[in-house]
Amino acid sequence: MxxxxxxxxxxxxxxxxxxxxxxxxxxxxxxxxxxxxxxxxxxxxxxxxxxxxNVAARALRTDQSRSIAFISDYVATTRFASGLIRGALSAADAAKNVLLVLETGGEPARTLRAIEAALDRQVDGVILAAMRAREVFLPDIAIPVPTVMLNGTNARFPTSVLPDEFEGGRTAVRLLVEAGVTDRLVLLGHNPEDERGQFRSEPISRRLAGIRAEMAAHGLTFATELSSWDWEVANGYDLVRRLLRKERPKGLLCLNDRLAFGAYQALGEAHLSIPGDVALISFDNDELASYLRPGLTTIALPHGNMGQLAIELLLGAKPAAGEHLVPMSAVRRGSLPTTTL
Amino acid sequence: MxxxxxxxxxxxxxxxxxxxxxxxxxxxxxxxxxxxxxxxxxxxxxxxxxxxxNVAARALRTDQSRSIAFISDYVATTRFASGLIRGALSAADAAKNVLLVLETGGEPARTLRAIEAALDRQVDGVILAAMRAREVFLPDIAIPVPTVMLNGTNARFPTSVLPDEFEGGRTAVRLLVEAGVTDRLVLLGHNPEDERGQFRSEPISRRLAGIRAEMAAHGLTFATELSSWDWEVANGYDLVRRLLRKERPKGLLCLNDRLAFGAYQALGEAHLSIPGDVALISFDNDELASYLRPGLTTIALPHGNMGQLAIELLLGAKPAAGEHLVPMSAVRRGSLPTTTL
DNA sequence: CATCCTTGCTAAAACCATTTAGCAAATGCA
DNA sequence: TGCATTTGCTAAATGGTTTTAGCAAGGATG
Missing domain, CATH: 1.10.260 (434 Repressor (Amino-terminal Domain))
Incomplete structure (x- = not known):
């Protein structure tokens, strides 16, 4: 029956x-x-x-499917990066839309397939998200629906949603200053001399520019700047271990949380206390940051808000061209000394 | 034009x-x-x-949309949990299907909305995935397409894909034995006495049963069993700190990687070396496990394979009823001593 | 030569919602 | 009263594919 x-x-x-x-x-x-x-x-x-x-019948007649493609190089590289999807998902849900999630692995052929699969299904819009790469590769195929870039940029699609890295960089330095950590500062993850000729992605360049701008504004300089192309835990550990043989920093500005974790490990082995001996601040608000002991103070990548904004732009009358910068907020934990005024 | x-x-x-x-x-x-x-x-x-x-036109005629709903309580709680989606995604891609991803947050109302949204779009099948809860709540709505439970169970839908926790539990103990760590063993995360009357989820019960079966097979017992309802980093830290005041374990069997990370922190503070003083083994193969120093040996949750299998079952002639257990494999890193035979 | 089968193809219906064009009745206005 | 307008509603076309039923031509069979 x-x-x-x-x-x-x-x-x-x-x-x-x-x-x-x-x-x-x-x-x-x-x-x-x-x-x-x-x-x-x-x-x-x-x-x-x-x-x-029947949505299919309606789609056939109206050319609108109430569904949006979320095409990403990787579905999630971190729990916190999955915030991009989560934010998009909840905004889509609120607008009675549904998300077609597609992963490309960064491969051109798979990217093409993903876009075709999405277009075949009459999606009303496309979000091209980048978890890793910042400059997104795009096959030469026309996308006849509104498209927004999420966490990346591409010349063909002028609407993009990005974290406000410049301000984020400034905030990190400001927190250090507010905590009274202003000398023997070390930058962990980048050294312009060592990386001459290499190209850091646009957002990271802005993060660095923000850091330098705020440093300059306070008349500060880094005692040392340590370069590492990859920003994994092991790199942070190695860099800080080597650093400690030569000098004793008072503050570490880490370019991401994984580097900071590595720094924790090296500092722990050297029996240096955080934040008593060495203060740390970092970027991303990765899952890790809350696990560390003491908790890592970090400038959060606003993934959830970014995903949400991307959907809202897509569903709006016409996605406003240009970069939409989403503020990065500071998450205060225990890795900076508290100033007792 | x-x-x-x-x-x-x-x-x-x-x-x-x-x-x-x-x-x-x-x-x-x-x-x-x-x-x-x-x-x-x-x-x-x-x-x-x-x-x-035109997929909409075809769907209208054939009632087949070549798309599958992936309805999950949370899209991803961990980077490795996102393997569930990733596995499903790649299997779906291979079969020229597309995934509609929906998140419920575990809320009944949102779950109902998600199922309706999916059915409205003529999905060919539904995957009901659980990242957190193991017993999945389901609203009383008929789902007239093949449905498989992923990482959870529900009486209404007999087809489910689960990690083989019993074997996983046995494997963990076997590794400990192979590494020669057989006395002063501590179980971190569960104590049957303290949790009398509380109900651990089915898969976790099986994990414990596997552990106990293999312990018994080798004539071993735990010196101490430490209970904690939540398995977060902080719990592991507190438990092990308290443990170390009273006794000096030689091996820690941790019920997940976050507990193990907490244990690392406590052991580090006590200047105990891993695996020299204390050996550790754990479950999940969370992102963390590779970050730790030394790397954490852990029994991996086979998320990718599970997601893939779920799709394959769905797309198969008729999803075979019953539990499909996916093997949990050991990921060997440095937290167990290497036996030099 | 009449009948039947096969081969190679097509006309038209069906799927279900939306939308254009328009009809009939009632009302308003002069 | 005569005409225009408004009100309240509907018939039929439309979108693009699949599928059922069947047609015409050619060959085989008796």
Missing amino acids: QKKRVTLADVARLAGLSPTAASMILTGRPDTRLSAEAHAKVHAAAAELGYRP | QKKRVTLADVARLAGLSPTAASMILTGRPDTRLSAEAHAKVHAAAAELGYRP
């Missing part, structure tokens, strides 16, 4: 009206001249039958 | 055949009697025009 799907025609029949009337009433057209009585009857009938519109 | 979509009719016209013929040829029907010449002409025409079928 398999139930047939309830169609609009069924609703109309029960309400004693035409499908036209039922459609107009249920889709909530404003300029319709149908009577209040008709409205009531149709809604009653729909409720009684448990009518749910 | 906006291009109109290329339709099947366009292809047929260019090929000089009927849409019927074109459809049959392009969908690759086996029992068709169309000439080889017709096949060639249609394929050539499709290629020339860059024809892509």
Whole structure:
């Protein structure tokens, strides 16, 4: 006894009206001249039958599917990076949209397949998200629906959502200054001399620019700047171990939380206390930051808000071109000394 | 100059055949009697025009959308948990399907909305995934398409994919034994006496049962069993700190990686070396495990394989009822001593 | 030569919601 | 009263694909 799907025609029949009337009433057209009585009857009938519109049929007619493609190089590299999806998901849900999630692994062929699969399904918009790469590769295929770049940029699609790295960089330095940590400062993760000719991604360049701008504003300089191309835990550990053989820093500005974790390990081995001997501040607000002991003070990547904004831009009248910068907020934990004024 | 979509009719016209013929040829029907010449002409025409079928139209006609709903309480709680999605994604991609990802936050109302949204879109199947909760709440709504439970169970849907926790538990103990760590063993995270009346989820019960079975098989017992309802880093730290005041363990069997990380912190403070003084083994193969120093040996949750299997079951002729257990493999790092035979 | 089968193909219906064009009755206005 | 307008509603076309039913031509069979 398999139930047939309830169609609009069924609703109309029960309400004693035409499908036209039922459609107009249920889709909530404003300029319709149908009577209040008709409205009531149709809604009653729909409720009684448990009518749910067939999205495929609607899509066929209107070219709108109420679904959005979220195409990402990686679905999530960190728990916190999954905030990008989560934010998008909840904004989409709020707008009665659904997310088609596709992963490309950064591979051109898979990216092309993903875009085609999405377009075949009549998505109303596309989000091109980058978890790792910042400059997003895009195959040469036209995307005839609104598109926004998330956490990355590409010349073909002018609308993008990015963290406000410049301000984030400034905030990190400001926190250090507020905590009274102003000398024997070490920058962990980048050294312009060592990386001459290499190209750091745009957002990271801005983070660094923000840091330097605020340092300069306070008349401060780094005692040492340690370069590492990768920013993994092991790099942080190695760098700080080597650092400690030569000098005793008072503050470490780490370019991400994984580097900071490595620094914790090296400092722990050297029996240096945090933040008593060495203060740390970092970026990302990775899952790790809350696990560390003491907790790591860090400038959060606002993933959730970014994902949400991307959807909102897409669903808005017309995605405003340009970069939309989302503020990075400081998450204060125990790795900076508290100033007792 | 906006291009109109290329339709099947366009292809047929260019090929000089009927849409019927074109459809049959392009969908690759086996029992068709169309000439080889017709096949060639249609394929050539499709290629020339860059024809892509309209999935909405096809879904309308066939009730098949080549898309699958992935409905999860949380999209990802850990980077490694996102392996569930990633595995599903790649299997879906391989089968030319697309994943509709929906998050419920564990809320009944949102779960209902998610299922409805998915069914409205004619999904061919549903994966009900659990990242946190193991017993999945399900609203009382019929799901008229194949459904598989992923990383959780529910009486209404007999097909489920689960990690083989019992074997995983046994493996952990076996590794300890192989490494020669057989006395002063401590179980971190569970004590049956302290948790009397509390209900641990099914998979965790199995993990514990596997551990106890293998311990018994080797004639071993735990010197101490430490209970903690939550398995966060801080719990591991507190438990081990208190433990070290009273006794000096030689091996720690941690019920997850976060507890193990807490143990690392406490052991580090006490200047105990790993694995020299204390050996550790754990479960999950969380992101953390590779960050620790030395690396944490852990029994991996096979998220990727699980996600993949779920899709394969769904797309198979008929999802075989019953529990499908996916092996948990050991990831050897440095937290167990290496036996030099 | 009439009948039947096979081969190669097509016309048209069906899927379900939206939308354009328009009809009939009631009302308003002069 | 006569005409125009408004009100309340509907018939039918539309979107693109799949699928059922069946047609015409050619060959085989008796």
